[in-house]
Amino acid sequence: MGKMERFPFVVLVAGLGFFLFADFISWALPxxxxxxxxxxKVSDLAAEAKAKNTSAWADFQRLAQYYPEQFKKYYGxxxxxxxxxxLKIGHRWYVxxxxxxxxxxxxxxxxxxxxxxxxxxxxxxxxxPSEYQNELQAPVLWGTxxxxxxxxxxxxxxxxxxQVAHLYNPESTSPGSNMPGYPWYFEKDKNGNIVxxxxxxxxLTYIMWLGSWEVKPTKEWALK
Amino acid sequence: MATATATGDVxxxxxxxxxxxxxxxxxxxxxxxxxxxxxFLYSLQLDGIYPFPGIEFLSPGRVRMIHTAGAAYGFLxxxxxxxxxxxxxxxxxxxxxDEKYLGTFMFVGLQAAVLITVVAILFLGQADNVEWGETPxxxxxxxxxxxxxxxxxxGTPILKASQKAPLYVSGWYISAMLVWTPLVVFMGNFIPRFxxxxxxxxxxxxxxxxxxxxxxxxxxxxxxxxxxVPVIMKKPMWSHGLSLLGFWGLAFFYPMNGVHxxxxxxxxxxxxxxxxxxxxxxxxxxxxxxxNFMMTLRGSAEVLKYNVPLRYMYTxxxxxxxxxxxxxxxVTLTFQKVIHFTDWVTGHxxxxxxxxxxxxxxxxxxxxWPRLFGKETMYSKGMSEGAYWLLTIxxxxxxVDLTAAGLVQGFDWIGLNPWIDSVNFSKxxxxxxxxxxxxxxxxxLMYAMNFYKTxxxxxxxxxxxxxxx
Numbered sequence: 001m002g003k004m005e006r007f008p009f010v011v012l013v014a015g016l017g018f019f020l021f022a023d024f025i026s027w028a029l030p031x032x033x034x035x036x037x038x039x040x041k042v043s044d045l046a047a048e049a050k051a052k053n054t055s056a057w058a059d060f061q062r063l064a065q066y067y068p069e070q071f072k073k074y075y076g077x078x079x080x081x082x083x084x085x086x087l088k089i090g091h092r093w094y095v096x097x098x099x100x101x102x103x104x105x106x107x108x109x110x111x112x113x114x115x116x117x118x119x120x121x122x123x124x125x126x127x128x129p130s131e132y133q134n135e136l137q138a139p140v141l142w143g144t145x146x147x148x149x150x151x152x153x154x155x156x157x158x159x160x161x162x163q164v165a166h167l168y169n170p171e172s173t174s175p176g177s178n179m180p181g182y183p184w185y186f187e188k189d190k191n192g193n194i195v196x197x198x199x200x201x202x203x204l205t206y207i208m209w210l211g212s213w214e215v216k217p218t219k220e221w222a223l224k
Numbered sequence: 225m226a227t228a229t230a231t232g233d234v235x236x237x238x239x240x241x242x243x244x245x246x247x248x249x250x251x252x253x254x255x256x257x258x259x260x261x262x263x264f265l266y267s268l269q270l271d272g273i274y275p276f277p278g279i280e281f282l283s284p285g286r287v288r289m290i291h292t293a294g295a296a297y298g299f300l301x302x303x304x305x306x307x308x309x310x311x312x313x314x315x316x317x318x319x320x321x322d323e324k325y326l327g328t329f330m331f332v333g334l335q336a337a338v339l340i341t342v343v344a345i346l347f348l349g350q351a352d353n354v355e356w357g358e359t360p361x362x363x364x365x366x367x368x369x370x371x372x373x374x375x376x377x378x379g380t381p382i383l384k385a386s387q388k389a390p391l392y393v394s395g396w397y398i399s400a401m402l403v404w405t406p407l408v409v410f411m412g413n414f415i416p417r418f419x420x421x422x423x424x425x426x427x428x429x430x431x432x433x434x435x436x437x438x439x440x441x442x443x444x445x446x447x448x449x450x451x452x453v454p455v456i457m458k459k460p461m462w463s464h465g466l467s468l469l470g471f472w473g474l475a476f477f478y479p480m481n482g483v484h485x486x487x488x489x490x491x492x493x494x495x496x497x498x499x500x501x502x503x504x505x506x507x508x509x510x511x512x513x514x515x516n517f518m519m520t521l522r523g524s525a526e527v528l529k530y531n532v533p534l535r536y537m538y539t540x541x542x543x544x545x546x547x548x549x550x551x552x553x554x555v556t557l558t559f560q561k562v563i564h565f566t567d568w569v570t571g572h573x574x575x576x577x578x579x580x581x582x583x584x585x586x587x588x589x590x591x592x593w594p595r596l597f598g599k600e601t602m603y604s605k606g607m608s609e610g611a612y613w614l615l616t617i618x619x620x621x622x623x624v625d626l627t628a629a630g631l632v633q634g635f636d637w638i639g640l641n642p643w644i645d646s647v648n649f650s651k652x653x654x655x656x657x658x659x660x661x662x663x664x665x666x667x668x669l670m671y672a673m674n675f676y677k678t679x680x681x682x683x684x685x686x687x688x689x690x691x692x693x
Contacts, residue, residue: 015403022479098285132422
């Protein structure tokens, strides 16, 4: 027994051995199981949104129409590059603002979550591994706490007009909400209207991208 | 411990660098109050009465990240490091690696890392979406390097003692922790960002959340408990066999628990099942440790009446067992259907982090503090008792309240009521939580005031009660 109570034995067996064994079971083996799912970069996501003409792509065009001055100033034209840039900026501030402290991004196969967070017939699927296998989910944004609702199917739930008003002042669209407003994602245009700034357009693009891959396109979204 | 007790008081004074203990414990207490305030601020947002709306750097989401990351690195690491500077030389009989240069450098480095993190999260919008690893990714290498220095600093005396005789229990916990912590911080902050994404990253992140608790906070805290409890009661632990069982049970099962933070997620089910199994298994190890401590107390329970530090430790130990017992049930997939994503989990986290580890470090610090300044007791017995009761009642109130809130939220969500209903139903619980927070903060301020008065008081703080053990 004496040997068990010495520094080298504890460090090698408990400190390294058990730790590596546990990591193998807990995440190395799961990663091995998931290894065939292709890893997407933000540019791949943008190309996919354009090619499939998803709702996120349509909403990005909408933002360009609604706020031409700001859009032109910060993002230029509607194309894959500007969409990728908006996604990156949006994701960055989603993380930095701690949105993930109160909003999860995971639909579990229990507790009626597919009904609550999806639209039956449009999008009512459980979260699956491949939709998280991209650069914007490293580290993953599942979250651990819900004060507000889950957001991974948000594209199917609210439209971009709603999101703009809600981001500026949540109570305006959701009476009784205890989410704070985020006025620093907005600025005044030359007519004095309050419009989203660079970070705001990015954040709105990112939020409208969440779940857009699950929304079945309808004619209404074919905006040319 | 054999070597430490054999030496006289003069040598004990030279073994421990009092300045480093004072600095780390003092900073730890300051950060404890700051992160408590941050948590309280965030709770006001939930109540709908946030005092600083529309100010970017005081956005509640950012404040919440200071609450969690600050609790990890500002409060716990500072406190534990200070207490290790006291305990490790005493139970090994050797000084730490280098007090003057490495000790000073580590102290300054830790405070700098924490302050840079605060500035980065609040003002620069640089955060990392790893819970408990909210530190921006570019500061994480600094933290890993710091932890390696920390391993050298405290590993040296333990290694020296180990070459002479088998290590005391504290030595096992602390030497394993010295190796685990840098590995855990490296794994949790870099693998999900640079070598994986999605479900794989989620599995690493969940392992990290749990390992930072289980492989840093828990072993260092139990290591210190195994040192301070017998020292205060002046008698050995009840059973060496149970100590062995507790340590090896923790070392084997704890690292495998992590994935239970993401049950019903897209992580492959075998990993979820193994995490549930390991979590239920560890409760047996925990219970063996608790039996050992309770049997050590047997016959000396009267000490708890007048010895506030020891009372903190045993209160924390009971909270620890409650948390772990609760965990054995709510870790199952059935319970998770209801309580995942709810305030139940928040209550659980506060009971373990504040109720157990917070209480333990406060107890240990209160034992050490008068001795550091050559006094026999704390400045005020009344403040000591007041702080203890405020903290204890506050944390129990918060735990019960949030547990109930979690059930209300969970069942409300399953019932498919409009989302705003769950917010409205939670409001009374959230108000009450803020009140419990005020109690805990008041207790902390009272405790800190007592510390300040003890440190600055002139001579004359002498113990009046006689040892009865």
